[in-house]
Amino acid sequence: MKRAVVCGAGGFIGHHLVTRLKGEGYWVRGVDMKRPEFSETTADEFRTMDLREEMPCRAAVSCEPDEVYQLAADMGGMGFIESHETEIMRNNVLINVSMLHAARSAPTIKRYFFSSSACVYPNMFDWQREVGEGFAYPAEPHNEYGWEKLYSERAVLAFARKRGFAPKIARFENTYGPEGTFDGGREKAPAALCRKVALAGSGEHIEVWGDGSAVRQYTYIDDLIDGIRAYMESSLTGPVNIASDERVNVDELAKVVIAASGKALAIKHVSGPVGVAARNFGTQRLRETGWKPRVTLAGGIAKLYPWVERQVA
Numbered sequence: 001m002k003r004a005v006v007c008g009a010g011g012f013i014g015h016h017l018v019t020r021l022k023g024e025g026y027w028v029r030g031v032d033m034k035r036p037e038f039s040e041t042t043a044d045e046f047r048t049m050d051l052r053e054e055m056p057c058r059a060a061v062s063c064e065p066d067e068v069y070q071l072a073a074d075m076g077g078m079g080f081i082e083s084h085e086t087e088i089m090r091n092n093v094l095i096n097v098s099m100l101h102a103a104r105s106a107p108t109i110k111r112y113f114f115s116s117s118a119c120v121y122p123n124m125f126d127w128q129r130e131v132g133e134g135f136a137y138p139a140e141p142h143n144e145y146g147w148e149k150l151y152s153e154r155a156v157l158a159f160a161r162k163r164g165f166a167p168k169i170a171r172f173e174n175t176y177g178p179e180g181t182f183d184g185g186r187e188k189a190p191a192a193l194c195r196k197v198a199l200a201g202s203g204e205h206i207e208v209w210g211d212g213s214a215v216r217q218y219t220y221i222d223d224l225i226d227g228i229r230a231y232m233e234s235s236l237t238g239p240v241n242i243a244s245d246e247r248v249n250v251d252e253l254a255k256v257v258i259a260a261s262g263k264a265l266a267i268k269h270v271s272g273p274v275g276v277a278a279r280n281f282g283t284q285r286l287r288e289t290g291w292k293p294r295v296t297l298a299g300g301i302a303k304l305y306p307w308v309e310r311q312v313a
Contacts, residue, residue: 008071076186177221209272212251
């Protein structure tokens with residue numbers, strides 16, 4: 001039986017990843033500062049600890065794991081990222097360096113997974129051609145969250161060279177789905193728009209930050225977890241992109257959510273942080289494993305919206 005440690009197991013993606021690993025027959029230790037918010041963890045063991053400190057990190061990998069999945073991070077939507085730059089830089093660098101230092105002294109670890117972000121890429125425009133993972137250099141991330149992720153990627157590669165484990169780095173793009181944060185400031189755009197639509201009455205309007213033209217690739221949680229597992233089981237190392245094939249702007253996303261609700265709602269544009277103008281990067285490296293996204297945006301929102309509507313109710 002393979003043994004895995006999932007850091008960030010109380011969060012949206014980490015919670016889903018624990019469930020998948022358990023379904024594949026792994027023994028799993030989940031680690032986080034909090035337990036999952038919406039349903040109980042399926043981990044064999046769950047430890048509540050602060051991974052910004054070295055001793056908890058050493059305790060996290062004390063179970064002789066074969067694999068470590070490092071998803072623990074201080075993060076949220078664009079509003080949170082832009083208003084909490086210093087906390088993000090401090091907390092995430094401490095978590096990542098402390099976990100790597102602990103993993104370096106754990107001889108059983110064969111693969112070390114790090115959840116990076118599309119925020120490592122520079123600002124792009126909708127007309128630009130699709131780019132690969134190498135487009136992250138020369139480096140010019142749009143925000144401090146992206147700089148922190150890029151530094152942490154380099155740290156993973158450096159520790160892997162010294163220790164000899166396989167460095168697995170995946171750059172995520174706007175993951176969404178049930179059991180994710182949908183209010184409070186840390187939520188991503190799909191969940192935020194689902195909440196706004198659920199709260200609005202038919203004939204009213206919802207507010208969208210900016211002019212609605214920012215382009216993204218929204219990835220459904222099942223496709224992301226499939227990508228992580230395909231990557232971990234492959235011989236690939238280093239950064240890979242995991243993202244949907246669909247590129248839509250924020251207004252188009254809002255219209256998909258409104259359609260899922262069955263309500264007649266208008267869109268009102270208001271001032272607010274929107275991030276880069278566009279993302280357009282490819283997933284060719286990961287597709288070498290046979291992986292490809294299966295869930296359309298409309299299909300994913302059809303699953304997310306009813307869940308958020310129930311939470312709001």
